[in-house]
Amino acid sequence: MEVGFTLNGKARRLDVPAHWTLLRMLRDIAGSTDVKHGCGEGVCGACAVLVDGVAMNSCSVLAPQVDGATVETVGGLAAGGKLHPLQAEMVMRGGVQCGFCTPGMVLSALEAVRIGAAGSDEEIRHSLAGNLCRCTGYGKIVDAVAAYRDGEAPDDVPADAGEHEHRPEGGGSAASPGVGVGH
Amino acid sequence: MSDVEVEAGSRIVGAGIARHDAVEKVQGQTVYAADFALPRMLHAMLKRSDYAHARLRGVDVSAAEAIDGVVAVYTAADVPQNTVWVDVPGQTLEVGALKARSNVLADEVVRYHGEPVALVAAESEDAALAAVDAIVVDYEPLPVVDDPEHALDDDAPDLHESGNLLAHWEIEEGEVEAGFAGAAAVVEEEYRTQFIDHAYLEPEAGVAWRDTDGVITIRAATQVVEHFRDVARILELPDNKVRLITPYVGGGFGGKEDMTVEPYLGIVAALTGRPVRMVWSRQESLTARQNRHAVRMRYRTGADAEGRLVAMDIDILSDGGAYALLSALVLLYSTTCAAGPYRCPNVRISARTVYTNHTPCSAMRGFGGMQVALGYEGQMDRLARELGIDPLEIRRRNFVERGDRLPIGQELETVVELPALVEAVGERAGERPEPSGPRRAVGRGYACNLQSYGRCIWLNDWSSAWVGFELDGTLVIRIAVPDIGGGQASSLIQIASEVLGVPPQRVTIHIGDSALNPLTGTTTATRQLYMSGNAVLKASRELRDALAGVAAGLLEVDAERVEFGPDGVSGGGASVSFEKLLAAAASVDVPWHVLATHHAPKGIPWQADESWRGRVFPDFTYGCHAVDVEVDLDTGGVRLLRYIAGHDVGRAINPVSVEGQIEGAVAMGLGYALSERIVFEEAQNLSTTFSQYLIPTAVEMPRIESLVLESGEGMGPFNARGIGEPPIGPPAPAVAAAIHDACGVALTELPFTPERVATAIAVAGGGDGAG
Incomplete structure (x- = not known):
């Protein structure tokens, strides 16, 4: 059947079997490999996308359900050659390691900040409970979301790794400074 | 300590720089193993055992082969070399230097729930899934051994010809009972730990194709590009006819250290001549991939x-x-x-x-x-x-x-x-x-x-790295390192940048390819920064030393006084661009690159x-x-x-x-x-x-x-x-x-x-x- 929706600002009309999930349509037909298949059972959150602004696990939504909807994936966030400020914070604070949870994590965090569910570290943690990460221990992700919420995030970080400026000095995030107590 | 003091004014090493790979990952641009596709690609899936221990009386694949779109169904007999042998060190003569066997596809007996029994390749995922369901396996259930204490009892069934004891180490130093006799306090306890799963977010995945000159090329999520040799054994091909590429991996933690999809991709690509993709479901990954002991x-x-x-x-x-x-x-x-x-x-x-x-x-x-x-x-x-x-x-x-x-005899050398x-x-x-x-x-x-x-140390570990300049002053690192998310690649960029003065954003690193990049060993055993880092450091220093000799002539200063900076070399108040330096180097037969190898300490096996x-x-x-x-x-x-x-x-x-x-x-x-x-x-x-x-x-x-x-x-x-x-x-x-x-x-x-x-x-x- 035909499904018409807006994907990252562009109108799309795709022919898709009615039983396919949104995840499968996005990856296999729309070519959106920025949406990740982590578990296929709605638990890990790697496949999260925004449907009309609401974060949903695309493995648990049928493709025809987004007919007429607006779908946003992480690949559509950077604009004008600059990272979205939350993306910039995730990169600079070490919130990205293997990167496989990152697309879903970023979208869930964006929604949380937008609806006011990221007022404290504890609220941020609850808002991200549906997004599993096995690399970071979550602390640096929480820091990135908090910084974005507070408007500290830069909006001028290049989206091209080759142009990316490194942080000039030091290492640890403010919350967990590396302390040299040795020789 | 000398190195630390020499590098005290370091520019890049010691800085918490943003990782180049993170910039792409945060935008969803990284092409992970399951994100790669090839024209006319087949889809491969495994039929896995429902039983933890059973004799295979028969595997009937006829109904599966008859399904529209199914290209091939393979069982153990189709695999060129189905038996994989591993060395098993152990320190008693009771077990000794065992050679232990596992199978690519189960042969006669299945020994765990989820063990691969048959391999399907089809034109679509749906056809492959239907074929897996259509394979009929006739099992004769056997008694299971599910208690390690019981495994060593006389009445426990032997799961392998060598018995159920796989390895044994015995250490006794000093006079243990005399020591206890003189103790003021003795505590005794039994502790038990559980099986757990690596549970990285990226399930096992990859693609394979037959490339020029018959080279079976596998692009898969792995911690070990050297598995190309294991696949070559299975396919009965020379080692140099299998190539393994690993893209950025969505987590490893040891779970992608043994082979996962690699042999199956190799088999389908070699036997059908078609490109193929295999992606394990989370459920397959949790059921059948190896665990922590x-x-x-x-x-x-x-x-x-x-x-x-x-x-x-x-x-x-x-x-x-x-x-x-x-x-x-x-x-x-x-x-x-x-x-x-x-x-x-x-x-x-x-x-x-x-x-x-x-x-x-x-x-x-x-x-x-x-x-x-x-x-x-x-x-x-x-x-x-x-x-x-x-x-x-x-x-x-x-x-x-x-x-x-x-107690094992190792002396501690560092503080x-x-x-x-x-x-x-x-x-x-x-x-x-x-x-x-x-x-x-x-x-x-x-x-x-x-x-x-x-x-x-008796594995005689080594790592190689290639570091070279391009004419515009950018730097290239070639090294077959698998980056599994820990920043393995970006740390190497920092090391080369530190030594050669080129800013990290002007360094490109080519990783994880067994054919085109120098082999550097596995991303396991907490060895990658240690080993590959030393290899890149050595290559970078040798390159700096060679080019400093050329620069010394251009700048009319001693080689030790040549400084490497973002845009070129300087010394004695003068500076020369990388472009001029490299041209001068070529004129005196000094190459723009170095291939260096770092060797780990040796010891008695x-x-x-x-x-x-x-x-x-x-x-x-x-x-x-x-x-x-x-x-x-x-x-x-x-x-x-x-x-x-x-x-x-x-x-x-x-x-x-x-x-x-x-x-x-x-x-x-x-x-x-x-x-x-x-x-x-x-x-x-x-x-x-x-x-x-x-x-x-x-x-x-x-x-x-x-x-x-x-x-x-x-x-x-x-x-x-x-x-x-x-x-x-x-x-x-x-x-x-x-x-x-x-x-x-x-x-x-x-x-x-x-x-x-x-x-x-x-x-x-x-x-x-x-x-």
Whole structure:
């Protein structure tokens, strides 16, 4: 059947079997490999996308359900050659390691900040409970979301790794400074 | 120390720079293994065993082959070389140097739930799935072995021709019984750890195709590009006819150290001549990919009245599952680390790993060195209580020092900063938090550990790297390193940038390709920064030295006075662009690149003889952790309030990446402590979905504070130590100690679920005397 929706600002009309999930349509037909298949059972959150602004696990939504909807994936966030400020914070604070949870994590965090569910570290943690990460221990992700919420995030970080400026000095995030107590 | 002083004014090493790969990952641009597609690509899937132990009376593939779109269905007989042999080191003549066997596809007998029985290749995923369902397997169920103690009984069925004992290490140093006779306190306990899964977010995946000159090329998520050789054996091809490419990997933790999809992709590409993709579902990954070993440990530990250790008797039994894989090496790590970072004159260690019908166990972060931390740290806390000594103080009185020998015979060559770590962590921990309400108790626990970095020295490990300039002054690194998310590639960029002055954003690194890049070994064993970092450092320095000689002539200064900067070289008040320098170099036959190899220390190989003692590893990383918990005395729920993890990393090449490794390993260790376990019932795996297998979410995790100590001593580049695995050891024993501190119950079996904690509190009288 035909499904018409807006994907990252562009109108799309795709022919898709009615039983396919949104995840499968996005990856296999729309070519959106920025949406990740982590578990296929709605638990890990790697496949999260925004449907009309609401974060949903695309493995648990049928493709025809987004007919007429607006779908946003992480690949559509950077604009004008600059990272979205939350993306910039995730990169600079070490919130990205293997990167496989990152697309879903970023979208869930964006929604949380937008609806006011990221007022404290504890609220941020609850808002991200549906997004599993096995690399970071979550602390640096929480820091990135908090910084974005507070408007500290830069909006001028290049989206091209080759142009990316490194942080000039030091290492640890403010919350967990590396302390040299040795020789 | 000299290197550290020379590099004291470092530009890039020591800076928490943003990783180039993170910029792409955060936009979803990284092309992971499952994101790659080829024209006319087939889809491959495995038919897996429903039984944990059964004879295969027949595998009927006719109905599957008849399905529209199915191109091939393969069983064991179709695989050119179906048997994979692994070396199994072990230190007794009882087992000796075993050659253990596993199969690409099950042959005659299946030995675990989920073992691959047949391989399907089809034009679509739907056709492949239908074919898997249509394969009819006629099983004759056999009795299962699901208890490692029972596996060694005379009446247990032998799962392999060699019997069920897979490997055995025996160490006895000093006079153990005489040591106990003179002890002021002796504590004895049995500890049990569970099977767990790596649970990285990226399931196993890859593609393969037959490329020019008949080279079978596999692009897959793996920690080991050297598996191209294993695939070549299976396909009966020369080694140089298989190529393995690894893109950025969505997490490994040891789970992508053994082969996963690689042999199956190779078989389909070689036998059909078509490109092929295979992606495992999460359920396949949780059911059938190898796990961390469940271990039963019996510890008897004696100390004198001042708390100094006088004797240890340690018995370790590990469940290796159905096939050998890396169990014997994992057991060697347990044996080496069994006594912990403590000095003891009289030690007996007996360690065995056995076959059962559980999912095969193999590598996972900590690799046998981490399970035993629950034992040796649990014993230190028991001795502290028995003798009335502070838990940190009793540890302080027993720490190993440089020059000491571990029971296995390895001398410790670098500084052991445990006293400084204990002090720093204790100071940071500060005041204890108050309970949040009645029937809640707060407690604090500490744990220390040691964990090796680098592979066993008799494996003669080496790493190669190619570093070269391009004419515009950009720099290229070629190295077949798999980057599994820890910043393996970006740290190498920092090292080359440091030496050659080129800013990181003007360095490009080509990673993970066994054909086009120099081999650098596995991303395992906390060896990649240590080994590949040294190789890149050596190549960069040799390149700098060669080009400095040319620059000296152009600048009319001594070569030692040539400085490398972002735009070229300078010295004596003059400067020359890279373009001019490189042209001058070419005119005098100085190449713009260097290929360098770093070799790990050598040693005497293990002997299948109980008298053998010797060096096992290059070196160790040490840590001290502290945790505050709050226990709900009614539900048994354990809430993590705060976590501090201190490690001496020698030198932090990228402090943000170092913290990332520490925080991630601690989180994994806390999942191990509190919630994760694979449940088997008669060897059937019941934990096959993420809704059943509970890794920590952001809610359960506390703020994890990394405390990074830089001693300036380590065997890696710029005196770094490895940090990927070490922080996973202390969390479980630290949580055990904190729970005891909170409510007086001493738990010995992981994970510490609310049910177990509540039961222990009830048995102890309800926790009324807690606090």
